[in-house]
Amino acid sequence: MEVFYWCTDQVITQRVLAAKSVAHAKGGCVLTAYAKLLIPPIMVLPGLCARVLYPEVRENSNLAFPTIVSNVLPHGLLGLMVAAMLAALMSSLASTYNSTSAIISYEFYKRLRPRSTDRSLVIVGRVSIVLLTIVGILWIPVISKSGDGLYLYIQSIISYVAPPIAVVYLGGILWKGATPRAATVTLFSGGLIGLIRFVVESVFKIMENPPENAFLSIIVYSNFLYFAFFSTCLSVLLLTICSLFTPAPSQAKIDAIFAHAAKTADLMSYAVVPKQVEDSSDADSLDDTASMGSDQGVDHLQLVERDNDGTKCFGNNAQKTILNTFASLQMGLSFSAFWHFR
Template sequence: MQDFNITWIDITVVVIYLIASRAIPLWLNRGKKSDTGGFFLGGRNFVWPMIGFSLFATNMSGSSFVGMAGAGYSSGIAVYSYEWIAAVALVVFIFMLLPFYLRSGVFTMPEFLERRFDSRSRYIFAGMLIFLSIFLDCAGALYAGGLVIQTLFPSIDLWVGVLILTILAGIMSFFGGLGAVVISDTIQACVLLLGAALVLAAGLYAIPSWDAMVQAAPENGMSIIRPIDDPSLPWPGLFGVLIIGIYFWANNQLIVQRTLGAKTLDHGRWGSIFAGFLKLTSLFLMILPGLMALTLYPDLKTPDLAFPTIAFDLLPIVLRGIVLAALIAAITSTVDSILNSVSTMVTMDFVKPLRPHTSDAALVRIGQMTTVAVMLIVVLWAPQIIHFQSLWSYFQSILAYVTPPVVAIFFVGILWRGATPAGAFAAFVGGLGIGILGFFTIQVGGLVDFHFLYSASVLLFIGLALIIGVSLVTQHKPGEEVDELIWTTRILKDESKDLAAKPAWQNYRYQSLVLMVVTAIIVIWFW
């Protein structure tokens, strides 16, 4: 195993960071979480920089931080497609979905589906999100984080690393609610970006030249768009990446909850666009360091050692402590967000509908107890993943099999007044049933050779067919119940009038255009 020389000075930097990154958010958020709006949505008072940083930090888990450099080391920059497509998905989100979410005043995405359709869709989606959040997202982030800590500190058992990270993350969610989580995410995003920038600068200084890095890269390693026979990311699969990306950035409670707490629609949109720009930096801050590590250390035992090796070999004391803090920031910012998201859905999608007279104070306490319960579950489950490595590798593709019908339901529901509760229910039950069958047939059983990204595209069209087909022969909700949740050209015209009175730099349409142009330039440059 690679020997990482971590000094007491580095550890001191990390400890100071850990104390400050917990104390400051809790102090700033004091007295702002007494009701459900305060605890679960931060009082709906988030401004755009906080939203953007929180979206970025929540998405960039420890596995992303280390894994993207590892992907760059082993196969090049193709993994960046998941990052630039995120910018596209965020633009789709702020144009098509966010205005309706904020207009409805909901706490959760399942609650929005109940407003548009019925309680069946709410409970199915809430149950699906809670299961995926606990057993896939949260456990996966903690497992990866535990492995990172074990790599840096071999004497620490995996379960101890998982427990430490869970407690660090749980403090924010339990005591501070979403308000403290978002403040913490803002701090941690800055530390994450600083740590990644330090590693990038050290790598650029150490490699002989840019051309030397290009020469060391694997075949097609400097190309974002891969040929159709590429086993990991063939170019037709990019549509599947977009489907998964739209679900993750536009329908997933974990992410959308930050924008539900926006001070205004403009702040929600500006924050999302800001997050899109931050996502574009990952090519330079997180993937290219992996290629630099390949240039400098071509014989590493595993690609995932690329990031810690280049950091600890090239950076001096103190700066290494900042990078360690950045790694912990990436892990805990994801986990505390998941804990808050799950507690929100359990409380607002199950407890409140079933016990409508429960007081706000009691709902907050239930949310806190849910956080503790989820912490116990993931601490017990995450270390067990090491015994199911082959199964866990299959789980990485599960979103391609279960999320496309969700995307179909949200978009058809907003774009078509004729979408019915029965149609949404059919798309959920049929789409998820077919998706799970496909997952076990293709991914686990290997009975059919079919790329999981292609499966996402097929399942989207199955979901569309189910909701549209069943809606054509079933009763839709009265117009007055859904009028405010349906997109019309009148909304576009009214919005255009409002935007005409604003300066161009405040117009989210121009901001989105700039984001798309920058995205296109990067993709074309590294085509």
């Protein structure tokens, strides 16, 4: 399921595509992978400590983190932690709204109205954000009735949509025999099955006396990880069978796609900077002067290849300071709770 999120989710891919160069994109992904290793202890330790220190959170696990934050951290760190949590929340929401509105505007509205102007696309994007916000607010009662906690609810939704996307993504990379029609059939079939499971499960949770039988126990009431395994196997089977009976794209078309991707990667390895920077010994001055391009004029600009040895891939000092501060706060919370429990 993580292949779906880290490799195909619009929220992640738009950030990678917004990097200054291929080297920066690769470095950001590597840094994120290392930062991801901190997630298990950061998420598990405070919850375990809260469960022992404050038994009332056992009835509602969603209250574990705010309860331990408000009772363990001193006032200074408490305000800083709340600010960090709000900043992370706003960043995630902004990425989600931006990617979703872009998909609605370009993949749906513009296909229906090819001659639509940029202004109309912006309006459609803003309206879609408002509607998504309203739907999200109205969906809160359904989430509250799930009874499994917010984290498990999010993971269950991902397990319904991730398997067919991950199978198509990996199949296209690892198997030359995969065809576009097979990918389309796999995506629609797997997505439809996941949607049916999600809708039926949500309706049954709202009902006071939902029906129970052997079929529903397997299809609806089974653990979401079992469903993800079943959906993955079905998606692999569909992709394989459909690929064997549908025509593959021509080699010329495949070569054209990869040639375009290689050309784009080569262009991303260069930066537009003023000419006087070419002989500068300070490599960091390239980033500082790249933004001057629009003010210097085309005659005073040239393409200078960026450093790809990895030394400039991990962002500026401000980004590293923010990341280290947030990680330190989270780890400090974990160890403070552990010490208090001790």
